[in-house]
Amino acid sequence: MSNLDNREKRMLLALQGRKGAWTLDEVLTACNWDDQAYAATAGHGLSNHGLVDIKETTRATLRHGPEGENAVAEGLLEARLWNWIKNSPEPSMAALSSTFERSESGPGIGLLKGLGVSIQQGVLVATDSNSVSAAIEERTAFITSLEGSEEMVAHFSNRRGLIEEVLTTTRTWQISKTGMAVSAQELTEKQVVSQITPELLQSDEWKDMEFKPFDVTLEAAMPRSGRSHPMQALIERIRAIFLEMGFSEIADDYVQSAGWNMDALFIPQDHPAREMQDTFYLEEPTGIDVPDELIKQWQAIHEHGGDTESIGWGGKFDPEVSKKALLRTHTTVNTVQYLKENPDKPCRVFTIDRVFRKESIDRTHLPEFHQIEGIIMEEGANLAMLVTTLKTFYAKMGYPEVRVRPAYFPYTEPSLEVEVKWRGKWLELGGAGIFRPEVTEPLGIKWPVCAWGMGLERLAMLVLGLDDIRQLYISDLAWLAEQPIL
Ligand code: PHE
Numbered sequence: 436m437s438n439l440d441n442r443e444k445r446m447l448l449a450l451q452g453r454k455g456a457w458t459l460d461e462v463l464t465a466c467n468w469d470d471q472a473y474a475a476t477a478g479h480g481l482s483n484h485g486l487v488d489i490k491e492t493t494r495a496t497l498r499h500g501p502e503g504e505n506a507v508a509e510g511l512l513e514a515r516l517w518n519w520i521k522n523s524p525e526p527s528m529a530a531l532s533s534t535f536e537r538s539e540s541g542p543g544i545g546l547l548k549g550l551g552v553s554i555q556q557g558v559l560v561a562t563d564s565n566s567v568s569a570a571i572e573e574r575t576a577f578i579t580s581l582e583g584s585e586e587m588v589a590h591f592s593n594r595r596g597l598i599e600e601v602l603t604t605t606r607t608w609q610i611s612k613t614g615m616a617v618s619a620q621e622l623t624e625k626q627v628v629s630q631i632t633p634e635l636l637q638s639d640e641w642k643d644m645e646f647k648p649f650d651v652t653l654e655a656a657m658p659r660s661g662r663s664h665p666m667q668a669l670i671e672r673i674r675a676i677f678l679e680m681g682f683s684e685i686a687d688d689y690v691q692s693a694g695w696n697m698d699a700l701f702i703p704q705d706h707p708a709r710e711m712q713d714t715f716y717l718e719e720p721t722g723i724d725v726p727d728e729l730i731k732q733w734q735a736i737h738e739h740g741g742d743t744e745s746i747g748w749g750g751k752f753d754p755e756v757s758k759k760a761l762l763r764t765h766t767t768v769n770t771v772q773y774l775k776e777n778p779d780k781p782c783r784v785f786t787i788d789r790v791f792r793k794e795s796i797d798r799t800h801l802p803e804f805h806q807i808e809g810i811i812m813e814e815g816a817n818l819a820m821l822v823t824t825l826k827t828f829y830a831k832m833g834y835p836e837v838r839v840r841p842a843y844f845p846y847t848e849p850s851l852e853v854e855v856k857w858r859g860k861w862l863e864l865g866g867a868g869i870f871r872p873e874v875t876e877p878l879g880i881k882w883p884v885c886a887w888g889m890g891l892e893r894l895a896m897l898v899l900g901l902d903d904i905r906q907l908y909i910s911d912l913a914w915l916a917e918q919p920i921l
Contacts, residue, residue, distance in 0.1 A: 449466050491604050497588070503598050517552075528554065547559070574590070627647050670805075676831045691760070692757060698756075714761055715802075740873070744872070766790060770784065788806065796905065810885060815882075837856075842868075847871060848869065869886070
C-alpha cells in the first residue's frame, strides 16, 4: 500500500478499529483532524483503492433568506400589523398608512385578509380575533425554528426571500474487506518531502525519505517577472551561437556612404535598389568623405574592371554619388569595411545590426529591421565551408533542415539563397556567397571571403511562430508576457 498518502494511511488505520459506518465527526476525531476536507479527500482516495465504501445521503434543509432573517429580528410583517391593529383604539386605513410604509401596508393587508381581517368603512376588523392570532403565532413559530408542517413550508416557499432550501450531503465511510486486510505496518506514515533543499542533500537523511511526486502535466501559474524583449533575447542567443563557433563580433554606424554601402560591393550605380524610393538618403550630413584613392579604384573597376580580370559594368561612374550619405541598406557595408581595415589577417566575424529600406509596412515587411551578417576570410575558404557554417548555425537555432539555392548578388560569385524548412515549407531567410574579385582586390585581400546576410526578424517569426512581423515591435504587453524565454 505504498501508494497511499499519509492521510489515507491514517484514516484507514482508524477505520480498521471498528467495522460499520463512520460519520464525519467520528473520522475527524479518530484522525485528529479539524478540516473536513481531509476526511473527504482521504476517504475518496481510499474508496478509489477499494479499501473503503462511501455512502452519501443528500437531504434538503431549510435556512432563512434575507427577509427571513428580518422576520426573526423584527417579527413577520403580518405579526407587526396585527399587533398594531390590536393596540390601536381605531385601526383605520388612514392611521395605518401614517404608521407603516406603503411598501409594507399594501402587502401586509393582503396577508391579513387571507387570515380573516377585512376593511369596513375604512377600519380594519377581524370577525375571529383568536383564530387570526393563532395563525400568526404558528407562522412566527415556524419562521423562528424553521420546523413545522408541510403547509408552513409551502406557504413560506411562496413568499419572497423568507426561506431557502439547501441540499446537504452527508457521507459515511465503511471499511471494506480489503481495507481490513491491510497490515498496520503498511499504514505507518512516512515523512514526505515536497521541497529539496541544499541542506537536505548535504545530509544523508534524504536516503530514507519519501518524495512527493510532482505532476508536471498540471496547469501552473505563469511566473510574471521582468525579462528581455524576445528580440533582444533572440539576438543574445544568436550572438552566443556565433561566439561558440569561433566568430568575433563587430559593430559599426548605420549612417554610411553610398560608396561603402554600394560601390565597394560592385553594385552598379544605376542599380534600381539605389533609387530614392528604395534607399533612405540623408540631408544631414550632406556627404561622407571617402578617400579619393578608393573612389578612383571603384571607378576603374565599375567602368572597365580595373586591374581585375573583370570587364566592369561599363558606362560612366560618378565619384560624387559615392559620397552621398545614407542609412545602410545592409550590414555587408560593415563587413566589407572590416576587410579593408584588416586585409591580411584571416578572420571570422559577425554583426547583428539594424538596416533600413524604404518598404511599406505590411505582414512581412518593415522599413527598419536587422540582419545577421558574417564573413569568413582564410586560405582555402570555399563554398562548402560557407554552407556548412550556415547549416550549423541554423541547426543550433533548432532548424536542422536547411537548403541553398543559386541566387544573384552583384558582389558574390557564386551566390546562394538560404532556405530553412519550417512547418513543412521552405522559407527564404537570407543570401550568401563568395565575394567577387571586383570587391576583394581593391581591398588588398589575398584569400577567398565567404559572406552572408540573413534577416533577423524573419527568423524571429519562425522562432515565435508569428505570421505578422509587426507583432515584434508593437509593445503588446499581454503578448510579451506570454512569450517563451528564448
Ligand atoms: N546583403 C545581402 C542582403 O541584404 C545578403 C548577402 C550578404 C548576400 C553577403 C551575399 C553575401 O540581402
